[in-house]
Amino acid sequence: MYVNTKDILEKASKEYYAVPAFNINNMEFFHAILEGALxxxxxxxxxxxxxxxxxxxxxxxxxxxxxxxxLVRLFADSVD
Structure with a gap:
């Protein structure tokens, strides 16, 4: 599901968990990070x-x- 950052961080703060941020420098890493999160x-x-x-x-x-x-939206929509 595609959600804006503000909503993600507010929920994480209320429920006491961290949200990782990944700096993507190539498409292979981009795909691997998205697949892992999904x-x-x-x-x-x-x-x-x-x-x-x-x-x-x-x-x-x-x-x-x-x-x-x-690309992010396509990956996100695949799990909705």
Missing amino acids: EKRAPLIIETSEGAIKYAGNGDIFKGARYFVE
Whole structure:
């Protein structure tokens, strides 16, 4: 399920657990982190760099950002 960060962190604070944040630098790591979170049904925060976003978008930062967002949503929707 795709949930905004504010909601994730508020719930974690109320229930006393941590939410990991992963800095993604390549697509293989991105997929592995998402698959692990889905398997455990655990929340996570995904971070990345401008360079990684540009790379994913073949030099276009906006295209790369849209790609990452859509990929996260596809993974998230697969467990709803």
